[in-house]
Amino acid sequence: MQITRHEPGKLFAGAVEANGFVFVAGQVADDLAQDIGGQTRQVLARIDALLAKAGSDKSRILWANVWVTDIRNREGMNAAWTAWVDPRNLPARATVEAKLADPRMLVEIACVAAK
Amino acid sequence: MQITRHEPGKLFAGAVEANGFVFVAGQVADDLAQDIGGQTRQVLARIDALLAKAGSDKSRILWANVWVTDIRNREGMNAAWTAWVDPRNLPARATVEAKLADPRMLVEIACVAAK
Amino acid sequence: MQITRHEPGKLFAGAVEANGFVFVAGQVADDLAQDIGGQTRQVLARIDALLAKAGSDKSRILWANVWVTDIRNREGMNAAWTAWVDPRNLPARATVEAKLADPRMLVEIACVAAK
Numbered sequence: 514m515q516i517t518r519h520e521p522g523k524l525f526a527g528a529v530e531a532n533g534f535v536f537v538a539g540q541v542a543d544d545l546a547q548d549i550g551g552q553t554r555q556v557l558a559r560i561d562a563l564l565a566k567a568g569s570d571k572s573r574i575l576w577a578n579v580w581v582t583d584i585r586n587r588e589g590m591n592a593a594w595t596a597w598v599d600p601r602n603l604p605a606r607a608t609v610e611a612k613l614a615d616p617r618m619l620v621e622i623a624c625v626a627a628k
Numbered sequence: 629m630q631i632t633r634h635e636p637g638k639l640f641a642g643a644v645e646a647n648g649f650v651f652v653a654g655q656v657a658d659d660l661a662q663d664i665g666g667q668t669r670q671v672l673a674r675i676d677a678l679l680a681k682a683g684s685d686k687s688r689i690l691w692a693n694v695w696v697t698d699i700r701n702r703e704g705m706n707a708a709w710t711a712w713v714d715p716r717n718l719p720a721r722a723t724v725e726a727k728l729a730d731p732r733m734l735v736e737i738a739c740v741a742a743k
Numbered sequence: 744m745q746i747t748r749h750e751p752g753k754l755f756a757g758a759v760e761a762n763g764f765v766f767v768a769g770q771v772a773d774d775l776a777q778d779i780g781g782q783t784r785q786v787l788a789r790i791d792a793l794l795a796k797a798g799s800d801k802s803r804i805l806w807a808n809v810w811v812t813d814i815r816n817r818e819g820m821n822a823a824w825t826a827w828v829d830p831r832n833l834p835a836r837a838t839v840e841a842k843l844a845d846p847r848m849l850v851e852i853a854c855v856a857a858k
């Protein structure tokens with residue numbers, strides 16, 4: 514099985530392809546001054562970019578894991594998610610609360626897509 | 629790679645099939661008045677139903693992620709899990725504590741199965 | 744799709760193989776008196792051992808999920824991770840805070856690898 518790694522950093526890669534699947538690392542917003550809506554939109558744009566590098570797109574997402582630092586921000590996250598996701602091609606998803614690497618981070622999303 | 633999506637809702641699908649794998653969304657109990665044992669049994673029944681729609685079953689689960697809102701409820705969750713899981717076909721699993729979408733929810737489980 | 748299960752326990756298996764992928768259960772340290780560095784090294788050694796049983800190794804990891812009980816321990820976990828991971832073959836990864844089964848546990852890591 515051939516493995517292709519995109520955007521390798523110091524600790525992990527942005528996305529890894531194998532056997533037609535694309536594993537996208539947990540993405541966070543670039544601008545941590547944004548509110549939950551703004552941060553979620555930035556996270557989803559990062560996912561778009563990584564999926565594009567792997568030859569996939571949001572209509573091919575199979576599974577997503579969403580972490581919000583305050584579960585009450587779930588509504589704001591979902592509003593940005595709904596505006597972004599392909600309604601005819603919804604992935605499976607789990608959303609739970611968790612503290613993230615920086616206290617200003619409000620949301621992190623990882624996913625698995627098909628090519 | 630063909631993708632089949634089961635029980636699409638507003639935000640996500642209940643289960644998504646691709647290349648012989650089934651990704652089941654994080655399931656929660658229908659009756660949130662139940663205790664940890666009752667909620668876990670309802671979650672596992674939901675997983676059974678979704679796997680059946682995808683042509684799989686609990687003996688084919690590869691991986692499960694369990695979230696409990698209070699890690700001390702792990703014992704009660706495990707008792708229901710043990711009564712349900714196929715002991716000759718145990719999946720890999722990770723169990724951690726996390727707050728969930730509704731404060732009455734005590735447990736959420738997502739999994740990946742083979743068809 | 745043939746499924747091979749390694750180190751089945753009472754509740755779950757240590758690793759499960761299917762279709763060229765290896766799903767490794769959330770691993771914790773054996774010696775819970777160790778600090779974050781020591782526990783992370785033990786967790787990574789457990790992952791090495793499970794991947795070896797499945798005919799894979801750390802250079803073939805596609806995705807990892809790291810849970811630390813205190814996000815401030817992320818630095819100590821990352822130091823052990825960096826000393827261990829194959830820098831030319833970095834997996835995608837997500838790291839969040841979560842309480843684990845035993846209050847002495849500081850880190851748990853699960854992963855998916857290719858054979």
